[in-house]
Amino acid sequence: MxxxxxxxxxxxxxxxxxxxxxxxxxxxxxxxxxxxxxxxxxxxxxxxxxxxxxxxxxxxxxxxxxxxxxxxxxxxxxxxxxxxxxxxxxxxxxxxxxxxxxxxxxxxxxxxxxxxxxxxxxxxxxxxxxxxxxxxxxxxxxxxxxxxxxxxxxxxxxxxxxxxxxxxxxxxxxxxxxxxxxxxxxxxxxxxxxxxxxxxxxxxxxxxxxxxxxxxxxxxxxxxxxxxxxxxxxxDELAFVSNYSMNRFRALLPQFANLPARVVYPRTRFAAPKLAVPAAARTVRPSFVVIVSAEPRKNLAAVTRAFRKLPQADLIVIGYTGDPSLSRNLPPNVKFSGYVDEAEKAALIAEAHGLIMPSLAEGFGVPIIEALAANTPVLCSDIPVFREVAGELADYFDPFSIDDIRASVTRVMARQDALRDSIRERRTELAERFGHHTQARDLLSHRMVAESVIPAALASPAAPAFDSLAAHGT
Structure with missing residues (x-):
């Protein structure tokens, strides 16, 4: 030790x-x-x-x-x-x-x-x-x-x-x-x-x-x-939170290619899954969760505009937006919760019909794995790092298109049972890849890469990540 x-x-x-x-x-x-x-x-x-x-x-x-x-x-x-x-x-x-x-x-x-x-x-x-x-x-x-x-x-x-x-x-x-x-x-x-x-x-x-x-x-x-x-x-060594971040580093700072590096994904807790409630048995109004911070790249404005055209569903915004104008003149189906503690955040994600990640750029995307751990469908921007994290388990949209975001929400509302079943079937694999019990092992492992090339899965945005990336990205 x-x-x-x-x-x-x-x-x-x-x-x-x-x-x-x-x-x-x-x-x-x-x-x-x-x-x-x-x-x-x-x-x-x-x-x-x-x-x-x-x-x-x-x-x-x-x-x-x-x-x-x-x-x-x-x-x-x-x-x-x-x-x-x-x-x-x-x-x-x-x-x-x-x-x-x-x-x-x-x-x-x-x-x-x-x-x-x-x-x-x-x-x-x-x-x-x-x-x-x-x-x-x-x-x-x-x-x-x-x-x-x-x-x-x-x-x-x-x-x-x-x-x-x-x-x-x-x-x-x-x-x-x-x-x-x-x-x-x-x-x-x-x-x-x-x-x-x-x-x-x-x-x-x-x-x-x-x-x-x-x-x-x-x-x-x-x-x-x-x-x-x-x-x-x-x-002596570098650890990156995704293959995407590591490859961006290699491309922008090639003079440090000699430093040994590894990928250590962020983790979350994969507790025993709760019994699924069939979509036909759900009587609650559909709700979606988005987690933001005070950064324009989080792209919150696009999601709130999309929900103006989705009166049949609610959007819950968790976090601090930093821009007071974003909370003015909102449609009645968009609610700001501000910062919430971890237990309340987990409950909101578990109760939602989907978690939305509309970011224009990220290094990883922790809310995605929190949603997968809760068996909650994921809707996210079609960017390489999200493809790496969620693979084929997410519904992707163009983050610059309001209509595309709205269409993604509509698809997820219609496919609740199928999406949840897909996540449940991959739970063992997800827990091994993103469960907190493997994080120390990956950080202190002797397996490292001194140089990296962009994996094929990242070169093609449509390629599913789980089938072509190593389980721990090293």
Missing amino acids: NKILVVSEALGEPNHKRGIFHFTRELVRSLAADGHELTLLVETTRRYRKLRRRQQRARLLPDDSRLIELLALYRFLDEADMNAPMMRSGGLRRTIDWLRNKLRAATSLEFAVSFLRAIRLLPTSVKLIENRAAGLEYIPTDLRHLQLFGEFQLESGFYTYQDTSALLRLPPPRIDARGYDVILVDTPTRVAIRRDRGAKVICVVHDLLPLTDLKLSDVATRLFLSRLFTSLQQA
């Missing part, structure tokens, strides 16, 4: 990177189930110090009690507001707010410590906190993954400092990872890692959209490039 240090913005600070959060959370579950010892690198900030002081002032526990630290850590990591707007390009107010937040962070004690460590004026001391979660009476569902870590490694201002260091061309933050067999960096991160000889750094690349999405700002592209190149200099 390995000692693994997990470097993850999605888990180690409150943020909005939900897709990365899902990937890493399921991976942590899989690694823990296989018996690996896990440590999470957590950023400490002014807010964390305030929470810790508040616990200490209560004087109910000894000053050296680790429970004080754990309470502060868990509460700090529980502060992510998934409905809060993400920073987008344009707009004087957003620019001022962004600069104000950066200035506040740059004048903090934690930022100064991280900077002094980066320029080697302070040593990279390690502070570990044993995760004795049994002392906590109740842990919310969205925080239960934290129980899987044996320890937390605290780093002052680490994630906050990395972007500022990229913008101002300062040295990257440094961490001491000696004593670990594997350092897992779950998305390109600007970090200099001190480690033992023989220790392995694995960097996960979800997609290259910050480079190729024309709707993202130049600042976002610069930050991502800085993170990416720093990670590539540190990495």
Whole structure:
């Protein structure tokens, strides 16, 4: 078994990177189930110090009690507001707010410590906190993954400092990872890692959209490039979330073809399937679910326009859209739920007549496998990565055509039983390919590819993915 240090913005600070959060959370579950010892690198900030002081002032526990630290850590990591707007390009107010937040962070004690460590004026001391979660009476569902870590490694201002260091061309933050067999960096991160000889750094690349999405700002592209190149200099191996992402990387950055790489699909839980309810027995009004974030590539506007022409069905929009205009003048059959927790999201998907993925570009598409796990039909854009994930089990449409989306919804309403039977028949294969129990094995497997060519299944959008791709994409 390995000692693994997990470097993850999605888990180690409150943020909005939900897709990365899902990937890493399921991976942590899989690694823990296989018996690996896990440590999470957590950023400490002014807010964390305030929470810790508040616990200490209560004087109910000894000053050296680790429970004080754990309470502060868990509460700090529980502060992510998934409905809060993400920073987008344009707009004087957003620019001022962004600069104000950066200035506040740059004048903090934690930022100064991280900077002094980066320029080697302070040593990279390690502070570990044993995760004795049994002392906590109740842990919310969205925080239960934290129980899987044996320890937390605290780093002052680490994630906050990395972007500022990229913008101002300062040295990257440094961490001491000696004593670990594997350092897992779950998305390109600007970090200099001190480690033992023989220790392995694995960097996960979800997609290259910050480079190729024309709707993202130049600042976002610069930050991502800085993170990416720093990670590539540190990495011994790369992990991609799909063959599509890996091949895009090889095409855009051929100078890194020498780095060993593998595909580790995002995972979900395939519980025992419920008994199917025949379509004739369903009396509820048809409903469809779409899961979005504040990005134009999610293509929500096209789906809502399609449902104007589908008064016989409802559309439930999960997530934060980032554009208030999208929620104005909606047809009565379109409802916005905002952010919901994992249990409610799973219930909405399971009860729906179909899950819609209308994205114009993705690195994978986690809601697809969540729908397949729930035996819910999938309707998605006809793009290569969705063909790789869903194969012939989805109904595809042209994401730029409102009429094509409407026709897809109509087909799925008419073929409910047949579509659900097809998913059920492939359940064993789907669970092996996308079930969380195989994710750790795929990440730590010795099977890798140093170079990759685009598989035939991706060259032809109409080719079913399951018949021509390896079970785990390696």
